[in-house]
Amino acid sequence: MRIEKGHPAGNELNGQTTAHDLGFGKLLSKKKDFIGRAMAARPALMDQARPNLVGLKPVNESDRLRGGAHLLAHDAEPTASNDQGHVTSAAYSPTLGHSIGLAILKHGASRYGEIIRVYDPIRNGDFLAEVVNPVFYDPEGSRLHA
Numbered sequence: 001m002r003i004e005k006g007h008p009a010g011n012e013l014n015g016q017t018t019a020h021d022l023g024f025g026k027l028l029s030k031k032k033d034f035i036g037r038a039m040a041a042r043p044a045l046m047d048q049a050r051p052n053l054v055g056l057k058p059v060n061e062s063d064r065l066r067g068g069a070h071l072l073a074h075d076a077e078p079t080a081s082n083d084q085g086h087v088t089s090a091a092y093s094p095t096l097g098h099s100i101g102l103a104i105l106k107h108g109a110s111r112y113g114e115i116i117r118v119y120d121p122i123r124n125g126d127f128l129a130e131v132v133n134p135v136f137y138d139p140e141g142s143r144l145h146a
Contacts, residue, residue: 003091003102004137011067011088012053012102020046022053023109023134051085052108055134056101059115063127065090065101069120074128078119087118093136100136101129 002009008022018040028040040046056065069087076082085108090101105111111131118129 003089003100004093004095008053008102009089012104014088017053017104018050020050048110049107051104051106053088053134054103054105054108054111055132055136056087056090056103056116056118056129057132057136058099058118059128059130061098063099063118063129064092064125065099065118065129066120066123066125067101068122069118069125071103071105072117072119074115074117076117078117078121078126084116095137102134105131 008017012022020040028034028037056071058065065087067087067090069090070078070083071085071087072078072082073084085103085105087101087103090099092098093100105116108131112133114131115128116131117126119126
């Protein structure tokens, strides 16, 4: 359920991500002081080119997303210079009936709908996935108290 709702946890909170990267920039107070305020305001940490949290949905629903897989442009060779991010968390969603995942992807927030290559050389994974909103289930929160 955590992944279906797009909630970041340990794999996404790795010390290299910021509130803006994870889609929580709007939650930072503009008026009150908080721990990390000076760091959060640094231009390099607010750069739009920073990787962002996204959701991934395999194009072929029988493909299985796994944490640690590399993300590449759909037609790119699997080299370090072509690496655009990685899958942080993945699971089978009984609600949706297929594998879903959360990932950190370069320019991720502007790439919804794009098809990318998921490459996992250790477990022989190589398939295409769609970049989607990280909230897969009930994005409006209407089922919160259902």
